Amino acid sequence: MWLPFMGLVIGVIIGLLTDIRIPPEYSNYLSIAILAALDTLFGGIRAQLQNIYDEKVFVSGFFFNILLAASLAFLGVHLGVDLYLAAVFAFGVRLFQNIAVIRRILLTKWTSNGEK
Amino acid sequence: MVGTQKHFYFTVTASIVGFMVAIQFQTVSEPVNRDTRDTWELRNDLMSEKEIQSDLLQEIRTIEDKLTKYENDREQSKGELLKETLEEFKIEAGMTDVTGPGIILTLQPLVNELGQEAPTSYVSPSLLQRLLNELNMYGALHISIDGQRVINTSVIRDIGTVTKIDGHSLNKLPFEIKVITKDSEEAEKLLKRIEISPIVGDFFIDNLQVTLAQPEEDIVIPGYQDTIRIRYMEPVE
Numbered sequence: 001m002w003l004p005f006m007g008l009v010i011g012v013i014i015g016l017l018t019d020i021r022i023p024p025e026y027s028n029y030l031s032i033a034i035l036a037a038l039d040t041l042f043g044g045i046r047a048q049l050q051n052i053y054d055e056k057v058f059v060s061g062f063f064f065n066i067l068l069a070a071s072l073a074f075l076g077v078h079l080g081v082d083l084y085l086a087a088v089f090a091f092g093v094r095l096f097q098n099i100a101v102i103r104r105i106l107l108t109k110w111t112s113n114g115e116k
Numbered sequence: 117m118v119g120t121q122k123h124f125y126f127t128v129t130a131s132i133v134g135f136m137v138a139i140q141f142q143t144v145s146e147p148v149n150r151d152t153r154d155t156w157e158l159r160n161d162l163m164s165e166k167e168i169q170s171d172l173l174q175e176i177r178t179i180e181d182k183l184t185k186y187e188n189d190r191e192q193s194k195g196e197l198l199k200e201t202l203e204e205f206k207i208e209a210g211m212t213d214v215t216g217p218g219i220i221l222t223l224q225p226l227v228n229e230l231g232q233e234a235p236t237s238y239v240s241p242s243l244l245q246r247l248l249n250e251l252n253m254y255g256a257l258h259i260s261i262d263g264q265r266v267i268n269t270s271v272i273r274d275i276g277t278v279t280k281i282d283g284h285s286l287n288k289l290p291f292e293i294k295v296i297t298k299d300s301e302e303a304e305k306l307l308k309r310i311e312i313s314p315i316v317g318d319f320f321i322d323n324l325q326v327t328l329a330q331p332e333e334d335i336v337i338p339g340y341q342d343t344i345r346i347r348y349m350e351p352v353e
Contacts, residue, residue: 003123004130011131015138027143034140037133044126055125062129 004045028077029070032087036069037062039091042098049105065091210267211339214258217303218296218335221247221310222327225289226320236323237289241272241279243322244286247315248272251295254309255302258337262291265340282342289324294337303331 022030040062047053069087076083153161182201189197206212225233248266251259259266264284272281279286297303307328310316319326 004126007127007130008134011134011136012138013134014131015135016142019142020139021143021146022139024143024146027140030136030140030143034133034136037129037136041130041133044129048126059125059129 004041028084029073032069032073032084033066035088035091035095036065039095039098040065042095042102046098046101046105049102209340209344210258210265211344213339214296214337215334216257216296217300217331217333218256218258218294219303219307219310219331220329220335221293221295222290222329223293223319224325224327226323226325237287238277238322239279239286239289239324240322241274243318244272244279244281246318247293250310250313250315251306254306255297256295256306257298258296260294260337262286262293263338265338267340267344269344294335296335296337300331300333307331 040058043061044053044058047058069084069091072087073084076085186197203212207214223239225237227233244261248259261272261281262284264281266281270282272279274280295303295306297306307330311328316326
């Protein structure tokens with residue numbers, strides 16, 4: 001379980017080292033994409049803990065959610081409606097739900113380990 | 117570790133997410149460019165923008181007038197209006213003679229206290245260009261140097277050892293620089309500005325004397341005689 005966490009840290013370090021920046025106009029899209037990616041990540045962790053992890057679902061969901069969130073934001077900018085809010089709400093709610101499920105599973109695992 | 121294959125994709129995805137977070141963090145934490153102009157600079161900028169706006173409005177008005185004129189006179193005299201417009205463009209390009217109020221500057225060799233003339237009769241092109249810039253800055257509309265009209269594509273440069281403007285050599289002092297302004301008031305203002313400008317001192321250093329006459333009502337400036345080369349010109353998009 002520590003390997004994905006290491007992956008996260010390595011990604012952050014590489015990003016900070018290479019000092020890549022994107023034009024500030026696109027930072028909105030990137031933030032939405034990050035939210036979608038985080039939600040997918042935690043969804044994958046939850047699936048792994050519930051033993052229903054399917055790698056194809058995970059990887060396809062990752063890229064698809066990112067694309068969907070970015071296109072929703074893009075469409076919203078051009079229609080003049082804040083459609084990115086829809087993505088924020090949806091992914092935010094799912095993020096909290098996934099984290100809650102993860103927390104519940106981990107707690108039951110530790111308490112059951114403790115009882116053994 | 118069981119299922120390292122699964123964990124591999126997961127790790128790659130996690131690192132991608134970390135990468136995106138780092139990019140976003142660096143992009144957002146760039147210092148915002150603040151507008152540090154103070155009140156007076158803002159006023160100046162506002163003033164120049166207002167001038168630009170009034171100029172543009174005037175241009176719009178004249179062009180719209182011309183448009184209505186074209187539409188009204190479309191049946192009669194098709195060629196007449198086009199000829200009129202051609203004449204207007206010729207005047208604007210500087211190919212016709214112009215008469216109007218303005219001033220005349222005479223460039224002479226410097227006469228020192230003993231009454232002797234300085235030996236050099238060379239006018240440097242950069243000095244002349246600076247004089248032109250000053251005149252244009254203070255309201256000159258049409259300028260001619262030694263009978264040669266100065267237009268948008270005129271060049272003053274050193275060819276051989278002689279200063280030439282558009283092929284016309286300026287090697288015989290004294291010669292006249294004629295300037296036409298919008299009206300007599302502008303001519304007065306231009307004269308006063310040139311009088312107090314440091315450009316006269318720069319000519320003095322080069323052993324040249326700039327004599328400024330009082331503004332006159334009817335100064336005649338000849339048109340540009342040579343052909344204007346447009347081979348490398350393109351219309352602006």
